[in-house]
Each structure stands twice: as structure tokens, then as C-alpha cells.
Amino acid sequence: MRMNAPKELFNDNSLVRLKDKNWLEKQRVAGRIAAETLLLLERAVKDRTFHSLVALNEMAEHHITTNGGIPTFKGYKGFPAGVCISVNKELVHGIPKDYVLDDGDIVSFDLGVTIDGAIADTAITCIFGQPKSERHVRMVQATEESLMKGIEAIQVGKRLGVIGQAIYKHAKLNGFNIINNYGGHGLDWNIPHAPPFVENKSDEDKGIRIQPGLAIAIEPMLVLGSTTTTTLSDGWTVVTPDLGAHFEHSVFVHEDHVEIITDRSKLK
Secondary structure, three states: OOOOEEHHHOOOOOOOOOOOHHHHHHHHHHHHHHHHHHHHHHHHHHHOOOOOHHHHHHHHHHHHHHOOOEEOOOOHHHOOOOEEEEEOOEEEOOOOOOOOOOOOOEEEEEEEEEEOOEEEEEEEEEEOOOOOOHHHHHHHHHHHHHHHHHHHOOOOOOEOHHHHHHHHHHHHHOOOEEOOOEEEEEEEOOEEEEEEEEOOOOOOOOOOEOOOOOEEEEOOEEEOOOOOOEEOOOOOOEEOOOOEEEOEEEEEEOOOOEEEOOOOOOOO
């Protein structure tokens, strides 16, 4: 099974549906709840106020549902939890388990919230306790920076490839490799992974032309070394030979600006 958008699911002829004000109003609510949930998880990791990955997932699901949202991933293609929690060499799609984080663990949280069919998808990577290496700290920082570079590159009339070009350029500038067989994606009514596929490594002249109403999730994944990925026997967890990090925002393209639907900065 696949949770994050694998490249082979999409083709250049896939229909991309632009969204209207109705979608935007609902997605904004979903985005706020999703952002709040990631902040709760981030604080729990920082303050060590949890007992296991299962407990973190339960806390996240509770916040989503008590605020009127639906955890998008729970039950999606059979996934058993509301949050993908991936630790160390688990890149994405990790199933929450009884594991208790140890000093230096790199943990990624990836979740979605659905409101009346509109979806917001977002992810963050944290380091638990004392980092094992300054290189780990820099990788997490560079992944988030790459996400913002990709968002900043969006401009109506340009090709979608400007996003992947910006992400890849920043990753390589900082000495990290990029995962590109998984990437960002469109969002549609009750469909968390819709066209188009948003590559993390691309050329500026590739992809559809960016238009107002485009609703996409952008999610760079940087690794220290090899970009090879393998799915474990649980059918979900994607691992790499080396440590990685993952950040994601859902964005909505307006005529004159890009709105980060899952922006956490104003909630801190």
C-alpha cells in the first residue's frame, strides 16, 4: 500500500481540478486543525509529555475529532491510524506502535484532516532529546527550508516544475539527497492524492501551468545518503538505508499570492 503519492500513480494526461471559494473556506478549517495537531505533537516531543508512538497518535486523533475534523488517513486504503509516525530510517508511512522514543531519534509526523470533503495534508520532522549529530539538525532544517523554497517558487503562469527545481537546488546546496519516487500531489474532494504529481526534483519547464485555484500538497524528503526506498513487510512503512526528514504543507494558489493552508507559524 502507498500513503504518500508515489510517482507511478500519475501521468501527464491526468485531469487536474481547480478549486473554488467553497473548497477554500472548508480547507482553511481543515488546515487550521491540521496545523494545531502538528504543534501538539511537536510540543509533546519537545517536552517529553507522552509514553509511546501509539499515545501520540491517540492525542492527535482526539484533537482532530473534537474540533470537528476527520483524520484523513485513518482507514485510507486500510491504514490503521490517523497519523503516519516514522522514526529514523523509516522515511514515511510508519504505523504508530508501542515504541518509546530515545535520545537523538528523528521522528516524522504526517497527517491529514478532512472537513466536508476538503482536505489539508501536512508533515513535520522533529529530533527527540539530544541530537546525535549536528548534521542531523541541519538535515531537518534544510528539509523545511526546501519546502519553503518550493512554495516561494510558485507563480501563476509558470510550470509546476519550478517547485521541484527549487527544492532540489536547495537540498543539493546543503549537501543532502532528495527522494523523488515519492512527492507532493493535488488535493480533491475526499481524495487525498489527486493529480498532479509534484516532483521534488524537476526542471522549470516541466508539468502543468500553475493557475489560480490549484490546490496541492508539497512535501520534500531529504536523506543523508542513498535515495533507495523499500517497503517493509507491514505493507506500509517505507525505509531508506540512511536517515531522512520530511516536511509538508498544503497550499492554495490565488491570482496574486500563494496561501499556506497548513501554516503553523501564526499559531505558535
